[in-house]
Amino acid sequence: MKVIEISESFGTDRLRLADRPEPEPGDGQLLLKMNAASLNYRDWLMVTGRYNPKQPLPLIPCSDGSGEVLECGGGVTGFAPRDRVLPIFAPRWIEGKPDREKLRTTLGGPLDGVLTRRMVVDADSVVRTPAHLDDVEAACLPCAAVTAWNALVVHGELAEGDRVLVQGSGGVSIFALQLARAMGAEVWAISSRDECLARMRELGAVDGVNYKTVPEWGREIRKRSGGVDLVVDVGGGATLPQSLAAVGLGGRICQVGNLGGGSVELNLIPLFMQQVRLQGLLVGDRCSFEALNDLIENKKLRPIVDRTFAWTEAGAALDYLAAGQQFGKVCLSIEE
């Protein structure tokens, strides 16, 4: 079967179409035909060797894909050929608090990922695809949308009417905007691009601030909103001090990403004076994904796809993602 892999050295220009033996499903497993994938910033870090320079090669990259069941292994119940499914990001993390093993066994590194025409997965490590989504849209969900869900719901304890701040117009943030609006929250936004702020308002954001032209955007968001209840922070070092300035008394900051760097000097006084809770998180379990899909189905939400490349152009697609000019998700179609 054909796969896309990094084999000898890291780099987006090192991705190659390669042949691997046809996989067969064992007991409790499903053989999937993969139809589409979506890219996350993590995939770019992985392929360029920044995420884990010691990652053994060859590796089939990318964690997020959508497919359909071709064959069920022995003892599988509840699935049949042609069922549309999505492999979960951490295949052994089904429910509850993760342990190190569950967090270390994730698709697209260290485990082989979804850029493959055929994939064998444990039947308990997939969720059903929301029926109204096409394969490319559905492929957007496993990492970015589950992360946004966990930041908002599981750790952020979002309540109707809460004010939420989302940062930039990448995958996690646009999902956070859509999901927060669907749950009755008031969404505030920052972006480096005024045209993206306009699009975020069209998606339901009440207002936004350009973080390039207003470097003290945290104070500005606080002034306009009265202080937000929850920040989904994807900028990391570049944004955390300003996130702290934007949040109101008793607010929460869910620290998700490091797009603007992984370290920062932070004035801790507002943290305790404002009784702010700072929470890091890593994607989420299968149960979170199922709860997310219930909301997506009920509200008929559709992921925002910026652009879809052919899977043989995965390197160019990853470079496009890393350039940060997208609005929403960058995807790949996996042709037969």
Ligand SMILES: NC(=O)c1ccc[n+]([C@@H]2O[C@H](COP(=O)([O-])OP(=O)(O)OC[C@H]3O[C@@H](n4cnc5c(N)ncnc54)[C@H](OP(=O)(O)O)[C@@H]3O)[C@@H](O)[C@H]2O)c1
């Ligand atoms: N913890 C987890 O489980 C988890 C899961 C998924 C992702 N992540 C992390 O979350 C971050 C976002 O991932 P993603 O896949 O959504 O990324 P992405 O799609 O590549 O997001 C790119 C966008 O982020 C915005 N951005 C870039 N630098 C920024 C900064 N300094 N401040 C504010 N916004 C900035 C830009 O938006 P504008 O052009 O509008 O400014 C850019 O277009 C990454 O660091 C990723 O590794 C973590």
